[in-house]
Amino acid sequence: MGYTLNRQQADALLAALRKDYTVYAPKRFRNQGRYSDTDIIRYAEVERFEDIVWQTKSDYPAKEVLTPIQQAIFYFTEDEYRESKGPRKPILILARPCDINAQHVQARIYAGNGGYTDLYYERMRELVKFAMMECGGGDDTCFCVSMGTNKTDDYSLAMKFSDDGVQVQVTDGAFAPYFGDLPQADYTPAFVEENELKVTVPDLDDKEVRKALKSHPMWQEFNARCISCGACTVACSTCTCFTTRDVIYGDNPEVGERRRVTSSCQIAGFDQMAGQREFRSTAADRMRYKVLHKFHDYKARFGDSHMCVGCGRCTHRCPELISISATVNKVSAAVDEIKAGLAKQ
Amino acid sequence: MMNPVQPKPCTILDVHKESAHEWTFRVETDAKVAHGQFMQLSVPKIGECPISVSAQGDGWLEFTIRSVGKVTNVIFEKTAGDTLFLRGPYGKGWPVDQFRGKHLVVITGGTGLAPVRSMLNLFAAESGAVKSVHLISGFKNEEGVVFHKELEAWKEKFSTIYALDNDAKEGWRTGMVTAFVKEIPWDSFGGDYAVVVVGPPPMMKFTGLELLKNGVDEEKIWMSFERKMSCAVGKCGHCRIDETYVCLDGPVFPYTVARDLVD
Numbered sequence: 321m322g323y324t325l326n327r328q329q330a331d332a333l334l335a336a337l338r339k340d341y342t343v344y345a346p347k348r349f350r351n352q353g354r355y356s357d358t359d360i361i362r363y364a365e366v367e368r369f370e371d372i373v374w375q376t377k378s379d380y381p382a383k384e385v386l387t388p389i390q391q392a393i394f395y396f397t398e399d400e401y402r403e404s405k406g407p408r409k410p411i412l413i414l415a416r417p418c419d420i421n422a423q424h425v426q427a428r429i430y431a432g433n434g435g436y437t438d439l440y441y442e443r444m445r446e447l448v449k450f451a452m453m454e455c456g457g458g459d460d461t462c463f464c465v466s467m468g469t470n471k472t473d474d475y476s477l478a479m480k481f482s483d484d485g486v487q488v489q490v491t492d493g494a495f496a497p498y499f500g501d502l503p504q505a506d507y508t509p510a511f512v513e514e515n516e517l518k519v520t521v522p523d524l525d526d527k528e529v530r531k532a533l534k535s536h537p538m539w540q541e542f543n544a545r546c547i548s549c550g551a552c553t554v555a556c557s558t559c560t561c562f563t564t565r566d567v568i569y570g571d572n573p574e575v576g577e578r579r580r581v582t583s584s585c586q587i588a589g590f591d592q593m594a595g596q597r598e599f600r601s602t603a604a605d606r607m608r609y610k611v612l613h614k615f616h617d618y619k620a621r622f623g624d625s626h627m628c629v630g631c632g633r634c635t636h637r638c639p640e641l642i643s644i645s646a647t648v649n650k651v652s653a654a655v656d657e658i659k660a661g662l663a664k665q
Numbered sequence: 666m667m668n669p670v671q672p673k674p675c676t677i678l679d680v681h682k683e684s685a686h687e688w689t690f691r692v693e694t695d696a697k698v699a700h701g702q703f704m705q706l707s708v709p710k711i712g713e714c715p716i717s718v719s720a721q722g723d724g725w726l727e728f729t730i731r732s733v734g735k736v737t738n739v740i741f742e743k744t745a746g747d748t749l750f751l752r753g754p755y756g757k758g759w760p761v762d763q764f765r766g767k768h769l770v771v772i773t774g775g776t777g778l779a780p781v782r783s784m785l786n787l788f789a790a791e792s793g794a795v796k797s798v799h800l801i802s803g804f805k806n807e808e809g810v811v812f813h814k815e816l817e818a819w820k821e822k823f824s825t826i827y828a829l830d831n832d833a834k835e836g837w838r839t840g841m842v843t844a845f846v847k848e849i850p851w852d853s854f855g856g857d858y859a860v861v862v863v864g865p866p867p868m869m870k871f872t873g874l875e876l877l878k879n880g881v882d883e884e885k886i887w888m889s890f891e892r893k894m895s896c897a898v899g900k901c902g903h904c905r906i907d908e909t910y911v912c913l914d915g916p917v918f919p920y921t922v923a924r925d926l927v928d
Contacts, residue, residue, distance in 0.1 A: 441900075
């Protein structure tokens, strides 16, 4: 079922949805960007149709709704850890195909890995439905087509925004009542078929090639360029790593909470155990670890896709202008060189 | 839904000072633990850390802990009767059933003895479970020696070589554990053996190489790893190496896997 709504009708639809759902979408935060007079676009609850930023890709991914930068997982007193309570109200997230596909990646880690299901992820995921925002093609950092994440059928609503309003396709009967007698008009979402940027993920199946790649001099470049700030992993649609941190409340040091706080394999100390040295002590080591996780290790474990959805946010956010697509292409060149070397032996 | 990271309060039954910085905490719990598995120890306000189970009995587990970090320093302030929060057990332990009926060689460095202690106690108690146990235990110095009582008792049951890295001690040898690998009667095992190596990463690396030099079959070597962890259930990412999660796939690994892991 399809509908074409003008801005007023779209506002009314949003108001109706908000009665039953907490609606999250990319939203502009004025003057909160990294530089003077720049904005940040990130996921937040939206109240009005005009709050929804559809014209441009959000700086931060939709994962922040499901796995917030920090969340309380337990409240403790001296003799008890009491589980925090999650939201009760269903959630509707407006997201582009890359962000929806990214949730399939996160789910493999949070809900499946090792046979343990993470309660905090699962209780959020069970509440979430997606409204897929038709993507107009992203920007010059996007390469979703290369990663096969340009399409999805995991959505209850599909939406194509314009200055005049929004076209909607309803694929989940639960949403039909919100449309009532709004004007029907067929709409089938289109997906991005080509990005300006194309990335070829190198074949890293060969163990000897991987071994040689890990010690390849290409990674040394990042010792000079990468500042290990972790901005790339915070902006990443799929990165899941976190650290557990206990916090006490100032007015009563006996009570407090255990928090899950976003962490990053790119920052110093990520792998450091108490009283021991770091395993990955350089930016080169950390970059190699991240890139191989995204383009080999995750897939080697879970089998179905790579851990990168090609959203380009890491490239966009890197203060040192390190491009993930350029990095993967460098890996490809290094792999070709390694394979040629091995063939000669 | 079951919460796999929910800590449970447990009572500390006893604190035994093995050395100045390594104490063994016996904690009341009915958790059933395989030899070589670990638990997450938790202190409200401070945090959590993974600690291997160093002994187990009816209704209790022991953890041998070095005070080197935020959590372990606070655990050292606790005494019998105090509460310690536990969750677990996690990970894959020693393939004890595969070791049964074989000659077992155990090589440890420092507190690397802790994760094999409960298995050694099992084989000491259960005579005939393995054909023989050859134990090489090295410590940095006299102050670093742990499990004094057991080291003495194992002398009766096992073939033992105890060593300090640089110092002399009566009845003990001086040198790194790698120096004594050649003294194991490998030829007498008829290929029917398993080797367990636990210690700091460089010790495990060089012991592995020394074992290969002595003609030991790489398929028969096992190692136990330690890595930073927040969750211990494959979510937080801290312990991941390549496509391997130490918390899920380890901490015990066959050497053929351990050898190829690049942090």
